[in-house]
Amino acid sequence: MNTAAACCETEPAQAPANTSRIGLIVPSSNTTMETELPELFRRQSQATGHRYTFHSARAGMKRVNREELAAMVGKAADCAASVSDADVDVIAYACLVAVMAQGPNAHVGSEQTIADAAANNGHPAEVTSSAGALVRTLQEMGARRIAMVTPYVPALTQTVADYIEGAGIEVVDSVSLSVDNNLEVGRLDPQQLPGIAQKLNREGVDAVILSACVQMPSLAAVQTAEDQLGVPVITAAVATTYEILKALGHTPAISGAGRLLAGDLVPAVK
Template sequence: MTLSNLTTDATMNASQPGSSRIGLIVPSSNTTMETELPELFRRQTAATGHTYTFHSARAALKNVTTEELLAMAAKAADCATAVSDADVDVIAYACLVAVMAQGPGAHEPAENVIRQAALDNGHPAEVTSSAGALVRTLQQLGARRVVMVAPYMEPLTQMVSDYIEGAGIEVIDTVSLGVNDNLAVGCLDPLNLPGFARNLKHEGADVIVLSACVQMPSLPAVQAVEDELGLPVITAATATTWEILQLLGHTPAIPNAGGLLAGTVASLVPRIRTDA
């Protein structure tokens, strides 16, 4: 078989039914979203047979400061145009605080900008954002009170808390790890997260947000914390994954990443919907 035939065959295979393309818009210094999401979707593939490929566009961000986050947000349309060239099925804007830095509810206009850019480029796609996915997932779970672990300096953690509260959900306790270098955030040890979660004042909480940042690794700890504390555990990454699956019309079937993605979260949340 010639090289040209191999290339043609690969292209045809990627376009066949049974495979979906996922576009990601990520900070240039992100090292986690492009590892945790593919791992989650690998587990989905193992359970369902449907395959997924990932295609990224990057926007400059080194330090998690309000100034750099707003500069990154201004590049969302250009990144959406670039990633839509791959004719992706879904685009996920994978920087939670870049959206939240624009104020409560900012995920809706941000997602519209990306949606319109892809449409104008001739490759319309479904769109989500990690900020929107986190808020909407909490709302769909019926959560009224949450606790949260975040890697940021305290002012940014407070901004995320205010954003969630702007969606009608009370944040009753937070842990702020005080890291503003985005590469350093990606090097944080997820095995420390159970200890942070254990020390949160989670009495009265409906959901634990174990990582309010797509760059802070959390996947190895999600199931362990949920099993230990008996509360639904979500992260920016698992919420984004759940919403991508919803947009594709796929039923979550991902093991060892919390009840949300295993499809069993309902067994953990009946009291959320019935408490006065």
């Protein structure tokens, strides 16, 4: 038996010193997270020289309803063990509303479940979730009042609003695009988002969430919306990227995606 070949089949190769491995857990119908995040990290690489690779596990979910969201949450541990086989440095659980629909502060338990599964599989990793990343990033920015755009039906948008408000952040206004087919969410035109955001009640808001969903494409519109609205603009994907960089100990240096990822955090509101 060829010992070297056997080792190659059972042990992931160690990443080079200037490379970080990012694990993603995404809904099976997600088509956006695995395009927007690599593009954001490509810009980070361009600015810093550090390289990032992506490794995904998929959990079945086609329609954005409470039953399928709950089923996806139940698959988190198995997905975490699977993606940790690649010896990733950080794992991002990328389905915001699946976690938020489980109740207040549910991201804490979800992130712990994923961390435990990876560690028990012999490959411990830092963990974030798009739900946790969004509320923690808003808190770090000092945002007390926000407005947001979601692709969800109104009832799920209210679930997201309640979750954010449970973290001490007032949701002044929201827009629901009422798309429940996750593939169709991924086909929405991001160029429409700045115009939609312009219609939000933004009086006294500290930030706008342009896409409170990792499946709704938004990267192409973040900088435009921020320039037009005059307040910080983030998305679920932007917040997840920010927390991945923090977990890796890397300073954000990403162009064209708003002030947060450019490394210019907004001071806390007094």
